[in-house]
Amino acid sequence: MKARALSLASLATSALPASFTSSARAVFKRLLAVGQATRPQLCQDLGLSRPTLSAAMTELSRLDYVEVVGQAQGHTGRTASIYRIGKGAGHTIAIDAGSTVIRYRVAYLDGRVLLTGTYALSSGQRHMSAEISRKVDDAVAQSLASCVPDWGPLRAIGVAVPARVTGQSRMVAPGQETWMFGAFTPPSGVPLILENNVNCAAIAEHNYGAAAGRRDFSFIQVGLKIGMGTVLGGEVVRGQNGAAGELGHLPFPWSASDVPQPETLEDYIGADALMARVRADWPDHDPPRDSIDLFRRAGEGDPAALVHVKRHGQDVGRLIAACVAVIDPGFVVLGGGVGSLPVLLPYVREEVGRLSYATEIETSTLGADATLLGIGKLAAAHAQSALIDA
Amino acid sequence: MKARALSLASLATSALPASFTSSARAVFKRLLAVGQATRPQLCQDLGLSRPTLSAAMTELSRLDYVEVVGQAQGHTGRTASIYRIGKGAGHTIAIDAGSTVIRYRVAYLDGRVLLTGTYALSSGQRHMSAEISRKVDDAVAQSLASCVPDWGPLRAIGVAVPARVTGQSRMVAPGQETWMFGAFTPPSGVPLILENNVNCAAIAEHNYGAAAGRRDFSFIQVGLKIGMGTVLGGEVVRGQNGAAGELGHLPFPWSASDVPQPETLEDYIGADALMARVRADWPDHDPPRDSIDLFRRAGEGDPAALVHVKRHGQDVGRLIAACVAVIDPGFVVLGGGVGSLPVLLPYVREEVGRLSYATEIETSTLGADATLLGIGKLAAAHAQSALIDA
DNA sequence: CCGCTTGGTAAAGCTGCAAAACAAACGTCC
DNA sequence: GGACGTTTGTTTTGCAGCTTTACCAAGCGG
Numbered sequence: 001m002k003a004r005a006l007s008l009a010s011l012a013t014s015a016l017p018a019s020f021t022s023s024a025r026a027v028f029k030r031l032l033a034v035g036q037a038t039r040p041q042l043c044q045d046l047g048l049s050r051p052t053l054s055a056a057m058t059e060l061s062r063l064d065y066v067e068v069v070g071q072a073q074g075h076t077g078r079t080a081s082i083y084r085i086g087k088g089a090g091h092t093i094a095i096d097a098g099s100t101v102i103r104y105r106v107a108y109l110d111g112r113v114l115l116t117g118t119y120a121l122s123s124g125q126r127h128m129s130a131e132i133s134r135k136v137d138d139a140v141a142q143s144l145a146s147c148v149p150d151w152g153p154l155r156a157i158g159v160a161v162p163a164r165v166t167g168q169s170r171m172v173a174p175g176q177e178t179w180m181f182g183a184f185t186p187p188s189g190v191p192l193i194l195e196n197n198v199n200c201a202a203i204a205e206h207n208y209g210a211a212a213g214r215r216d217f218s219f220i221q222v223g224l225k226i227g228m229g230t231v232l233g234g235e236v237v238r239g240q241n242g243a244a245g246e247l248g249h250l251p252f253p254w255s256a257s258d259v260p261q262p263e264t265l266e267d268y269i270g271a272d273a274l275m276a277r278v279r280a281d282w283p284d285h286d287p288p289r290d291s292i293d294l295f296r297r298a299g300e301g302d303p304a305a306l307v308h309v310k311r312h313g314q315d316v317g318r319l320i321a322a323c324v325a326v327i328d329p330g331f332v333v334l335g336g337g338v339g340s341l342p343v344l345l346p347y348v349r350e351e352v353g354r355l356s357y358a359t360e361i362e363t364s365t366l367g368a369d370a371t372l373l374g375i376g377k378l379a380a381a382h383a384q385s386a387l388i389d390a
Numbered sequence: 391m392k393a394r395a396l397s398l399a400s401l402a403t404s405a406l407p408a409s410f411t412s413s414a415r416a417v418f419k420r421l422l423a424v425g426q427a428t429r430p431q432l433c434q435d436l437g438l439s440r441p442t443l444s445a446a447m448t449e450l451s452r453l454d455y456v457e458v459v460g461q462a463q464g465h466t467g468r469t470a471s472i473y474r475i476g477k478g479a480g481h482t483i484a485i486d487a488g489s490t491v492i493r494y495r496v497a498y499l500d501g502r503v504l505l506t507g508t509y510a511l512s513s514g515q516r517h518m519s520a521e522i523s524r525k526v527d528d529a530v531a532q533s534l535a536s537c538v539p540d541w542g543p544l545r546a547i548g549v550a551v552p553a554r555v556t557g558q559s560r561m562v563a564p565g566q567e568t569w570m571f572g573a574f575t576p577p578s579g580v581p582l583i584l585e586n587n588v589n590c591a592a593i594a595e596h597n598y599g600a601a602a603g604r605r606d607f608s609f610i611q612v613g614l615k616i617g618m619g620t621v622l623g624g625e626v627v628r629g630q631n632g633a634a635g636e637l638g639h640l641p642f643p644w645s646a647s648d649v650p651q652p653e654t655l656e657d658y659i660g661a662d663a664l665m666a667r668v669r670a671d672w673p674d675h676d677p678p679r680d681s682i683d684l685f686r687r688a689g690e691g692d693p694a695a696l697v698h699v700k701r702h703g704q705d706v707g708r709l710i711a712a713c714v715a716v717i718d719p720g721f722v723v724l725g726g727g728v729g730s731l732p733v734l735l736p737y738v739r740e741e742v743g744r745l746s747y748a749t750e751i752e753t754s755t756l757g758a759d760a761t762l763l764g765i766g767k768l769a770a771a772h773a774q775s776a777l778i779d780a
Numbered sequence: 781c782c783g784c785t786t787g788g789t790a791a792a793g794c795t796g797c798a799a800a801a802c803a804a805a806c807g808t809c810c
Numbered sequence: 811g812g813a814c815g816t817t818t819g820t821t822t823t824g825c826a827g828c829t830t831t832a833c834c835a836a837g838c839g840g
Contacts (some may be wrong), residue, residue, distance in 0.1 A: 021796060040818070049798045054820065077817025078805040216630060230717070237622060240606060240720020241747040249715040249746055251708040255643030256658065260708055262745050268646065318641040318650055325639040326716040327620070330630020355652050356639055357631040411827065430787070439829050444789065467786030468836045 023048055024056040025388045028065060031085050032110045032384055038072050038080035057083070064088025064152070065387070085110045087152035092383055093143045094376035095159045096197065097132050099224070103372045104139035106146070109155065109380045115146050130182050137184040144187065155386065157186060158193040158379030160200040160371045162225075164242035193375075193382050198245060199236050200374030201335055201366070202229025207377050209366045210333045217331040218323050219364070220247070222316055222339030224271045230329065237327075250322050269315050271338055278308050295341045312338070313347025320348065321355040328357060335364035413438055414446040415778045418455060421475050422500045422774055428462050428470035447473070454478025454542070455777070475500045477542035482773055483533045484766035485549045486587065487522050489614070493762045494529035496536070499545065499770045505536050520573060527574040534577065545776065547576060548583040548769030550590040550761045552615075554632035583765075583772050588635060589626050590764030591725055591756075592619025597767050599756045600723045607721040608713050609754070610637070612706055612729030614661045620719065627717075640712050659705050661728055668698050685731045702728070703737025710738065711745040718747060725754035 020028075026046050031037060037045070043053050060066040067086035071079040089109050096103040099121075106115040119135040136159060147154070186192045195203075202219035205211040211219070211231070218230045228245035230237040237244045248266030253259075267273055271291045278294055279287045283304050288294035297305035316339065320332050334340060334348065340363050349361050364370060410418070416436050421427060427435070433443050450456040457476035461469040479499050486493040489511075496505040509525040526549060537544070576582045585593075592609035595601040601609070601621070608620045618635035620627040627634045638656030643649075657663055661681045668684055669677045673694050678684035687695035706729065710722050724730060724738065730753050739751050754760060 023797075038818090050819065051799090051821080052797055055796085073806085074817065076807055076815080078807095078819080080818060228716070232622060232627060233625060235623060237717055239714075239718025240749070241718050243714065243718040243747045244716065246715055246718070246747075249711060251711045251745060253643075253645030253648070254708055255645055255648045258643070258645045258648070259704075260711070260745060314649075318644055321639060321641045321650070322712055323716055324629075324633065325636055326618070326634065326713055327627055328629025328631050328633040328636070355641060355650060357633045357636075359630070413828075428787090440788065441790080441830090442828060445827090463837090466784080466838055468788085468838090470787060 020059055020388055021056065023052050024059045027053065027056045028060060028085075028089075028388050029384065031066060031083060032380070035110055035112075036069065036082050036084045038082050040080055042083075061086075087150060089387065090152035090155040090383065092155055092376065092379040093140060093157045094372055094379050095136055095139050095157070096200070096372040096375060097136055097159055097161050098197065098371065099162060102132065102135040102139060103369075104143065105372055105376055106143045106151070107376055107380070108151075109383055111376070111380065114151060115143060117142060133183040140184070140187070154187070154190050155383035156191045156193055156379040158195065158375040158382070160195055160197040160375035162197050164246070165194045165196050165199075165238070166240075166242040191382060191386065193379055195375055195378055196227075196229070196238075196242065196245075197371045197375075198227035199229040199238065200372075200378065201364075201370040202231055202333075202374065203236060203377055204366055204370040204372075204374035205333045205335070205364060206231050206234075208373055209370065210362045210364060211331060214331055216329050217333060218245075218320075218327070218329045219333045219335055220316070220319060220323070220339060221336035222269065222319075222334065223337035226266055226269050226319065226336075228319075228323065230323075230327065232327065232329070247319055247322070250319070269312075269319070274308070274312055274338075281308070291338050295338070295343050299343045309343055310347045313344045314351040316344065317348045317351025318355065320352045320359065320361065324352070324356040324359055329359070331360045331362075333362055333364050335366070335370060340364045340367070410449060410778050411446065413442045414449045417443065417446045418450060418475075418479075418778050419774065421456060421473060422770070425500055425502075426459065426472050426474045428472055430470055432473075451476075477540055479777065480542035480545040480773065482545050482766065482769040483530060483547045484762055484769050485526055485529050485547070486590070486762040486765060487526055487549055487551050488587065488761065489552060492522065492525040492529060493759075494533065495762055495766055496533045496541070497766055497770070498541075499773055501766070501770065504541055505533060507532060523573040530574070530577070544577070544580050545773030546581045546583055546769040548585065548765040548772070550585055550587040550765035552587050554636070555584045555586050555589075555628070556630075556632040581772060581776065583769055585765055585768055586617075586619070586628075586632065586635075587761045587765075588617035589619040589628065590762075590768065591754075591760040592621055592723075592764065593626060593767055594756055594760040594762075594764035595723045595725070595754060596621050596624075598763055599760065600752045600754060601721060604721055606719045607723060608635075608710075608717070608719045609723045609725055610706070610709060610713070610729060611726035612659065612709075612724065613727035616656055616659050616709065616726075618709075618713065620713075620717065622717065622719070637709055637712070640709070659702075659709070664698070664702055664728075671698070681728050685728070685733050689733045699733055700737045703734045704741040706734065707738045707741025708745065710742045710749065710751065714742070714746040714749055719749070721750045721752075723752055723754050725756070725760060730754045730757070 027042055030042055030046060039053050043050055057066065064086040065088045066083050068081045069084050070082040072082050073079050085108060091106055091108050091114060094105045101121060102119040104117050105113060107113045117139065119138060121131055121135065140157065198221050201221060205219050211217040215234050216232050218228055221227045226247050228247050230245055248263050250265050251260035252265040252268065275291060288297060288305065294305050295309060298309040323329065338344065342363055345361065345363055352359055352361060366373065417432055420432055420436060429440065429443050433440055447456065454476040455478045456473050458471045459474050460472040462472050463469050475498060481496055481498050481504060484495045491511060492509040494507050495503060497503045507529065509528060511521055511525065530547065588611050591611060595609050596604065601607040605624050606622050608618055610618045616637050618637050620635055638653050640655050641650035642655040642658065665681060678687055678695065684695050685699060688699040713719065732753055735751065735753055742749055742751060756763065
């Protein structure tokens with residue numbers, strides 16, 4: 001996760017039409033969360049009276065923030081209209097500026113997908129490069145070109161980046177970092193939200209994945225690099241320098257005789273170092289090609305592979321032990337190319353059990369989509385509050 | 391900080407008289423925070439109109455929650471009455487059940503002290519013991535005996551303990567842990583609030599000390615034991631098992647060849663281990679008697695002492711590096727018998743600078759009172775919300 | 781005494797909500 | 811097909827909590 005920081009500043013958001021009553025805000029929020037609902041359902045869920053809800057609907061309809069999509073028939077009584085978020089609420093663009101591919105997705109604020117796409121990078125980019133900037137620009141251009149009136153206004157663009165992100169707001173002023181903005185010119189007047197990619201994955205786990213409904217948990221990504229995203233009290237912990245979860249900075253090696261060196265741990269736990277150790281130690285002339293191969297063989301019972309998987313699981317467990325010692329999240333989701341492999345899990349659990357207090361550990365089920373889902377959620381959430389938290 | 395956990399449950403709180411308007415709540419809160427204020431000041435600070443404030447005052451006066459303590463004279467115009475919290479709001483008892491002494495303090499909710507006292511323990515109690523329970527009971531009995539009608543009702547009892555505290559609420563049902571409640575029987579009907587002593591010190595730093603006004607920081611206590619209390623977004627991070635900040639559980643020793651052992655770090659960084667290393671390594675036959683002596687000699691320039699102080703500062707810096715890697719608080723306050731010694735600070739800063747992102751580090755100025763101040767604040771805050779968050 | 785300023789209260793009005801009453805739509809039973 | 815019960819949606823009315831406006835009270839200097 002080592003990368004330079006992005007310093008953030010605010011950008012003028014689009015002018016807002018009006019202020020809403022708190023009930024209208026609640027209705028809008030609820031519709032975003034559940035997708036569709038009838039008025040009686042909304043009354044029930046939000047504890048509002050029918051007249052109040054009626055007023056809220058009138059308010060929201062005036063700007064096309066809600067629309068009717070059908071009728072619900074109880075087995076008796078009048079039919080109820082089914083409402084959802086309308087075109088007036090607009091849409092967002094979410095971009096996962098990953099190490100090997102750029103994914104993008106255009107969606108309404110309630111998550112309905114309008115357009116998705118992928119750009120491959122010419123080679124694995126361990127660090128940000130001009131090519132990423134270009135592809136991000138392509139993704140935005142493609143989205144804008146495909147835009148039709150039915151989508152409503154573009155409310156926010158979110159970009160998940162493999163870098164630290166700093167600043168109070170998640171918005172960035174254009175032109176601050178050439179690697180990001182060298183070829184990418186964000187459309188003016190549209191809020192741009194940057195977020196660290198691991199934090200995005202954590203947000204996705206929180207909203208759609210293994211950590212749904214939890215107030216506190218950590219998501220630990222283990223692959224080529226290591227990183228962590230933490231949610232405490234429902235809020236992402238970002239850190240003063242945007243460096244929360246940069247586990248590569250844990251003091252390592254550290255003992256009575258070893259002096260920790262900066263950023264050593266990432267190079268020790270990263271997949272490259274793992275495979276180097278595996279190859280150096282392999283008993284015959286057919287070592288695993290890559291970490292996937294190693295874990296496959298371990299799953300098939302290969303003793304040499306199991307030794308290294310166990311060893312790696314223990315090291316991951318020690319990462320979690322450090323996390324528990326500091327914040328004791330109680331629940332940890334393992335993700336990333338290596339971390340999400342189930343073969344690793346029992347060894348991780350064993351080591352955490354040996355070193356730490358009771359902590360539930362599960363592997364992620366969201367796969368490679370996690371980051372894109374998370375930045376999408378973030379962009380939608382930003383758009384939502386810009387619209388109704390007047 | 392290694393100690394058994396306290397499992398918490400709720401206790402019936404005293405019946406509440408009435409519900410307040412939000413303006414009355416705001417006025418009450420404000421008076422608690424600032425101590426004294428005139429009506430115009432409150433209008434200004436809270437953005438309320440004079441009629442609204444008048445209504446709020448009528449509400450609060452009816453239960454003696456506020457009282458007039460004087461008149462304020464501007465250089466022209468009518469005099470304004472000065473208000474503060476009244477007897478009706480009641481008082482709290484705060485107890486620091488420390489390792490060597492038990493301190494207690496009775497105070498109004500706004501912090502005005504009514505009574506303080508100290509009981510020495512017969513010997514340093516590394517773990518909780520029956521004697522602590524007895525002294526806590528003595529402290530409460532003494533407070534109750536001294537109580538006069540002027541103090542108003544007893545609203546809460548807070549106890550800071552050198553143990554993990556778990557559970558949603560800070561209240562504990564009587565009779566759950568014999569070491570705490572073997573000889574201590576809390577008065578029934580009064581909420582009892584338990585909190586870890588390091589978290590209390592952090593709360594004190596947040597309200598009265600070096601971290602005043604900060605939303606995020608960590609307080610690290612270094613002495614016989616090590617522990618950390620963290621505030622993120624103004625809220626104390628307690629952890630699922632109440633184990634957040636148990637730095638003794640950081641993986642140590644950890645390197646390519648060293649296997650971490652449970653709770654090793656506390657015994658390595660604790661003052662006893664430090665002095666053992668100092669004595670083993672001392673060049674002549676006059677080693678420092680204790681850590682205070684060591685740091686005094688270092689302050690006077692003794693090269694042998696400086697070597698060990700520097701070494702210790704580096705180790706403390708590595709603790710902070712671990713904390714920064716996980717949550718990146720941006721600001722750290724050093725406290726405790728060893729941690730608060732200024733001689734240590736430059737070495738800590740140097741090591742953190744070498745290993746981590748920019749992090750401000752200061753030493754605590756609250757001294758031994760920090761824990762008592764913190765638990766007092768917590769008890770008052772609990773009483774406050776019980777009174778007005780109806 | 782009068783002007784001037786500031787503290788405090790009483791009366792009227794506004795906002796956001798709910799309860800009650802009313803109106804409309806739908807299925808069912810005779 | 812029409813009466814009836816049920817559910818949805820709207821109109822009316824009322825209330826809580828606040829602000830604005832207006833007024834009275836208290837202090838100071840001339």
